[in-house]
Amino acid sequence: MSDINLSNLLDVDRDAGTFRVARRSFTEPQIFEAERAQIFDRCWLYLGHTSELQKKGAFVTRSVGGRNLIFNRDAAGKVHAFLNSCPHRGATVCREPAGNAKNFTCSYHGWVFGADGKMRDLPGIESYSEGFNGSGCADLVEVPRLEQYRDFWFVCFDPAAVALVEYLAGATEYLDLVADQSEAGMEIISGTQEYAIRANWKLLVENSFDGYHALSTHATYFDYLKNMNGVLSQGNVIGFARDLGNGHAVVEYTAPWGRPVANWVPAWGEDRKPEIDTLYQKLVAKHGEERATRIAKHSRNLLIFPNLMIVDVMSLTLRTFFPKAPDYNEVTAWAIGPSEESGWLRKNRLHSFLEFLGPGGFATPDDVEMLEQCQRGYSNAREAGWNDISRGMKKAEPATVDEHQIRVFWQRWNALVQQAQPEQVVEEQVQTKE
Numbered sequence: 001m002s003d004i005n006l007s008n009l010l011d012v013d014r015d016a017g018t019f020r021v022a023r024r025s026f027t028e029p030q031i032f033e034a035e036r037a038q039i040f041d042r043c044w045l046y047l048g049h050t051s052e053l054q055k056k057g058a059f060v061t062r063s064v065g066g067r068n069l070i071f072n073r074d075a076a077g078k079v080h081a082f083l084n085s086c087p088h089r090g091a092t093v094c095r096e097p098a099g100n101a102k103n104f105t106c107s108y109h110g111w112v113f114g115a116d117g118k119m120r121d122l123p124g125i126e127s128y129s130e131g132f133n134g135s136g137c138a139d140l141v142e143v144p145r146l147e148q149y150r151d152f153w154f155v156c157f158d159p160a161a162v163a164l165v166e167y168l169a170g171a172t173e174y175l176d177l178v179a180d181q182s183e184a185g186m187e188i189i190s191g192t193q194e195y196a197i198r199a200n201w202k203l204l205v206e207n208s209f210d211g212y213h214a215l216s217t218h219a220t221y222f223d224y225l226k227n228m229n230g231v232l233s234q235g236n237v238i239g240f241a242r243d244l245g246n247g248h249a250v251v252e253y254t255a256p257w258g259r260p261v262a263n264w265v266p267a268w269g270e271d272r273k274p275e276i277d278t279l280y281q282k283l284v285a286k287h288g289e290e291r292a293t294r295i296a297k298h299s300r301n302l303l304i305f306p307n308l309m310i311v312d313v314m315s316l317t318l319r320t321f322f323p324k325a326p327d328y329n330e331v332t333a334w335a336i337g338p339s340e341e342s343g344w345l346r347k348n349r350l351h352s353f354l355e356f357l358g359p360g361g362f363a364t365p366d367d368v369e370m371l372e373q374c375q376r377g378y379s380n381a382r383e384a385g386w387n388d389i390s391r392g393m394k395k396a397e398p399a400t401v402d403e404h405q406i407r408v409f410w411q412r413w414n415a416l417v418q419q420a421q422p423e424q425v426v427e428e429q430v431q432t433k434e
């Protein structure tokens with residue numbers, strides 16, 4: 001990495017109130033490599049939710065941070081994350097996306113592993129030395145770190161990383177606002193959305209909590225809401241952006257859509273109102289009026305750095321994405337809701353998951369088009385070298401339509417990526433920090 005040029009990726013002038021990002025951050029292979037080493041190999045990354053592993057033996061396979069993993073629950077009830085690569089020669093051990101298994105059998109030479117990852121059997125065992133696997137070298141390899149917060153499981157490939165709860169910092173308050181939407185526990189609802197975007201992953205981070213593009217990019221959807229509900233906004237409109245520490249950030253606001261957790265809108269019909277009122281009153285009884293209002297009626301777009309977005313709007317979506325190349329990233333999105341939810345509300349939630357957030361919905365195709373246009377601009381107009389992220393820079397209390405939350409992400413990104421640089425060069429870069 002000695003010839004890597006990570007200089008001046010941010011251009012920040014507090015006095016002038018400008019914040020700019022170098023467009024080569026989205027295109028250069030060396031920056032992409034620095035991100036892999038400094039961010040995806042070292043930060044806590046979302047893996048899955050407890051509800052995906054209800055029964056003993058349940059498993060899902062998933063690609064996280066460039067590794068293929070098995071996320072499973074063993075016969076004793078313990079949750080694991082294994083590298084899905086056979087300790088014998090490396091073949092993929094589990095080739096199913098999800099299921100239930102007491103054992104995993106590698107299809108290359110037939111080594112067998114228990115759900116606890118221990119090697120159980122291997123063909124021709126009599127030909128191995130006595131005490132083979134005494135060191136565990138023939139067991140599945142566990143990821144270095146696996147921890148959970150309120151049923152959200154994260155992995156980290158850096159054994160020396162801080163504990164998950166410390167890493168999450170102020171984001172725990174916002175994960176609580178998700179987890180507390182249910183008394184019985186939240187659950188991932190089957191029907192995962194998977195799609196790819198020909199754009200840099202950081203453009204999707206920005207877009208996922210960019211409160212400023214919605215009325216122009218998604219004008220059709222807001223027209224639709226106006227037609228359905230008769231009004232575009234309800235009650236006092238609130239909205240703010242917050243830095244939650246360690247690169248995590250959130251926008252929290254009121255919006256003109258209904259929320260199945262407990263925010264009724266006219267389009268749902270008067271006959272549905274009592275059910276929603278009852279849900280809301282239950283939240284008030286448990287959490288008090290102020291917190292119940294936040295849980296039920298406020299929307300939130302939360303970034304857990306670097307690549308988990310929790311989009312808690314007219315539906316509740318967990319979205320992760322991982323770059324395969326500087327100009328290509330793959331997205332996975334799950335709907336999550338209270339496990340005790342009624343059939344009608346569940347239907348409504350899933351409808352919104354498709355209708356607005358889905359890859360064929362009101363929002364995502366338009367967003368994808370915008371992101372791909374931006375990415376094309378970085379290579380087709382190379383002399384235009386900078387993106388502007390200055391909106392609301394001098395405000396003490398930034399609103400959701402400002403870009404404070406996006407600056408929080410970029411500052412953390414820059415601080416981590418700079419660590420790929422040899423020390424003497426890093427010292428010259430201090431002026432790039434906000």
Ligand code: FES
Pocket residue numbers: 086087088089090091106107108109110111
């Ligand atoms: S590679 Fe898995 S048994 Fe040989």
Ligand SMILES: [Fe+2]
Pocket residue numbers: 207213214217218363367
């Ligand atoms: Fe959007």
